[in-house]
Amino acid sequence: MVTASTSRAMKALSFRIVMWLFTLMTVIPFGLLLLTSLKSKKDLFRGAFVLPETPHFENYVSAWVDGHFGIYFWNSIIVVIPVVAVSVVLGLMTGFAFAFLSFPFKRLTFAVLTIGMMVPTEAFIIPLYYQMRFLGLLNSYAAMILPQIAMSVPFATLFMSLAMQQLPKEVLEAAMLDGAPRGMILRRVIIPLLKPAISSLGLFLFIWTWNEFLIPLVLVNDDVYRTMPLGMLFFQGRYTVNTPVLTAGAVLVIAPIIVIYLIFQRKFIEGLTAGATK
Template sequence: MAHGERLKAMTLYAILIVFLIISVLPIFWFVMVALKDAAELNSNPFALPKAITLDNIIEAWTVGKMKRYFVNSVIVAVPRVFAILVLATLAGYAFGKLKFPGRDPLFYFILIGMMVPIQAMVIPLYYTMQNLGLINTYWALIIPSLGLAMPFAIFMMRAFFRDIPDDMMDSAKIDGCGDFKTFLYIMLPLMVPAVTSLLVFEFAASWNEFLLPLLFVYEDTYRTLPLGLMYFSGEYTTNQSLVAAGVTIAVVPIIIVYVIFQRKFIEGITAGSVKG
């Protein structure tokens, strides 16, 4: 390797390491704070803990009711993400590979949903949920967010399907496969990186959803982690270790999901998914 290329590579790695530190340092710091005793945190907030304790996390999980908020977030996130994956994959296949009257106008009409800010829809959404009797229910947290997420999900899946050569569909049809069998046995296995990318995106969006739970949920029984964390932080503001423990409980599931699916996620992101 020439000297100039080596210097360029070293500079690139140095920049990447700096951005890695900037990204990871806040997460590392609040996890360390969560594992510190409150007295030690007050005396030296930026030092590593002399003795690691799980008392703050246990107290946040039990006394701070983070367990209930965690379960609520799972109840909301799992069906929402599953429904988005199923519906967006089918719709992306239809818009990307099938030919039917009005396909393109209908697709562009769906894309309008990406252009309208959610703040412009919260008032009619609230009255709709109220008229349906869904305020203070899990359905109020699942149904609107599902609809709001579909335009981007369909756009993303359609782009991936359009990158798959049409010859594969033609070969499947010659072998006697219908449209659904072609989708299920030919297309879907090739879409694993794309589906995984969408799963990570939508799980993170659902897990971090704050505005809709704030509008539709008043009872503590149905609060999700972001909303519960707001009340938790207000109640335990003076105890930063407990607040950090609550934040840790809220963030760790997203990190776990990303670590589990990171390989396919990166494949999906680098597969040219913004084409088409």
């Protein structure tokens, strides 16, 4: 006869097994990518899972120097930092307005923002190209930064608005009764309470901006301004035969995302689960 405790233990074990399977499905492809990047061409013919005789770190040097990934990396940094910073700041201000203020057409504006998030980039990339050409911004950092800020602010607004609505009403009412202006309430009360949510938003925007491919592809054709995902495309065309160097370039593209996630992992999880225990 199966007792209740035994049934719970079996369910917990089944859940752990499923989670481990999903973890392996995620880790194994990246492990193979990392392993291939440390091989020579000769090692490739010995098998995908065979360890190299000696690690070939020169593949990363070749990708960084010969593949111009040093330039692509700093271009990505130059684009990501202002996009994330400006989008988070604007998201905080507009999210505060939608969460606590009353203004005409509030619901309609909120609905328009929501619908706008559903429009794929492919639907407006051609008009965007002509707009950037009219403004003389093609082949520049602004051509990548400004559109991605415009695309990120709606999500940041909705994200921050929903997060602010989860805050304890008593704290906000106490600040208002003390006569604190709205700007001070946002800076001194709301932002300290929303640090996990802000970290989560920043991580989302970092990943999306870092991986953005279509906007740089269409608006930038000068190698001086290409970002890492776009550089990977042209790098693949030049180094198709040299698979270890190609995979080393792929690791260089993925590594910053993994590092940033590991640094902000705790805050990211807190931000996602903030409203679950309210």
